[in-house]
Amino acid sequence: MTPATVVIAPDSFKGTATAIEVTDALAEGWASVRPEDLMVRMPLADGGEGTLDAFEIAVPGAERVPVTAQGPDNRPVAASWIRLPDNSAVVELAETSGIMLLDPLQPLDAHTIGFGQAIAAALDAGVTRLYLAIGGSSSTDGGAGALGALGARLLDAEGAPVAAGGRGLSDLASVDLSALRPLPDGGAIVLSDVTSPLLGASGAAAVFGPQKGATPDDVATLDAGLARLAALLSADPSTPGAGAAGGAGFGMLAWGATIAAGADAVGEVLHTADAVASASIVITGEGRFDGQSDAGKVPSYVRALAASGTAQPMLVAGAISADPVGFGAAVSLTDLAGSAEAAMSDTLHWLREAGARLAATVR
Template identity: 65%
Template sequence: MSGRTAGRRIVLAPDSFKGTATAAEAADALARGWRSVAPDDELVEKPMADGGEGTLDAFAVAVPGAERVPVTVTGPDDRPVAAEWLRLPDGSAVVELALASGITLLDPLRPLDAHTLGFGEAIAAALDGGATRLLLAIGGSSSTDGGVGALVALGAGFHDATGARPGLGNRGLGVLERVDLGAARALPAGGALILSDVTNPLLGPDGAAAVFGPQKGASTDQVAVLEANLVHLVHLVPDGAAVAAAPGAGAAGGTGFGLLAWGARMAGGAGAVADAIGLDDALDGAALVITGEGRFDGQSAAGKVPSEVAARAAAAGVPVGLVAGAITADASGFAASASLSELAGSGAAAMADPLRWLEAAGAELARAHA
């Protein structure tokens, strides 16, 4: 190791390893492994996300001075859920749908009746807490309610023929007669950005019901009901057809649609997170950046975290190391790579103790980049 340059800056910017390690845990394990080989290097942890589960945690680690604010909300099956939002030093608030209305909160799934009320309650809490800008991470949804539950919590009016509010969830959309978005709370001065890597429209064969309904427990017949009810909602929302056709309107069971109708803007996933956590500044002068995800495959180049980090690193002239649970696509564009499955001997072994093998991967990349 005598030929190694001491004191280099190494940036650690992995995504979560879905179901096994959060992005923050992955970055920390990689750091431990790297330090075991190169203790003099400066390690900058910038865990990444694409707007899905774990986005709030990634911001909490990557942004100095970020403050978690606990809040109890109504879960997707009406039970109370202990959630949180994140206050950033610049006045922005990160609100993650998965924590308040996520699919992991349900057992069993409720394809027609799950809702996003709790997500809206968390957004309202952030506004009450003085948020000047909203960063809304909407991956991991349990519902196909078109974002109506969230809008209800923000004060929008949804009425049936009697003037009453229908039940929450997609089922209630079918009996709507009037929608009043003007009654909703105003966006904060800095606006609201939707963080999502999903570009599907709301309706049709690529829409929320057809593509994501089955993942949320919907049968073929129920998918048809979900779609019909979303179509009915679109007809009642001002400029609904245009909003429904926008990229990302189908994200999170149509929560993208509801937020766009409220006035939020679609900001993309990994790119918006990278901007918000200051990844470009961290890359300036770095000797290497390490990124990764659970599985690096043919889809990884389509806006996923490793491709976003690699593109920004290329612009900064910084080489990139890749870590993944499994690497099934060409990784020759990376300066070095490490597969947890190969290090552990099998995918099952890697998943059984991911932090151990992430640490081993960090050490391997440190040796490769000595």
């Protein structure tokens, strides 16, 4: 049996396993069948939860810097950001303002103040470039909270600060950017796998508000508030990705950041293309492979890298509801376990089984 070089490059299985856990479990399963193969572990992310972990494990010399921030419901959150060896920083919105920090959900009042505070902490530390991972948000405030933490003043008709959160945008009458902190010299890049605009039927409130607990009336309130914010800032609300993270993409655009496809940008920094180019096989995955997976998510990014070389791409997902075109083999944990509930109750076990199943297909 000829040893193969196998790159394992999945995203997290949101809510059940981090990208690191997924990577390790797949590697263990694969090695149980083909122990002689060289395993290259490269957990990835698309800008959502786990982005900090991906950078920390893949970039030698990456340093995790602790920060205490104001969480989306105003409780303090112990979070962190990553300083890279080139003095750039990775800040993850999910760490400070993420939906997993809320119970219950607060669709009208959750905010992104903590995200802005973490960005400000990185700026205070003298970083020269920012990578802003904005997936997994809890709020629909258009990034207003983050902008406020960076020095912007969002005011009502009387000149008083509006309340934090999407509800507060209903009273917004003016925005004072005179004290807004400048971007670092190397700029800021927003990492996102979402291409939605800010407003309307395909915008932040309509598409993602219900996932954060918003009722139809809440969605209307939030969309109207975002429209008020958009009318007062210079960024284009129709920019693909402006609606990401409850409109935090728009807020960062208004600050001067640019938006990049999350998986591509993360992969570029981590040199994933080089790893895949030297591999015989590359395994990728995510919690659900569906019709949205081709819109800049990790599996489609890895598949494209494999297609440009000779590596055979393989897919593992918690559930597969779209045809896994372009993958040499694909395994659904739901199918292996017999049900979604069984797969989610012991995800790491079934990931190891999936790794073994894929290894057995190699001849």
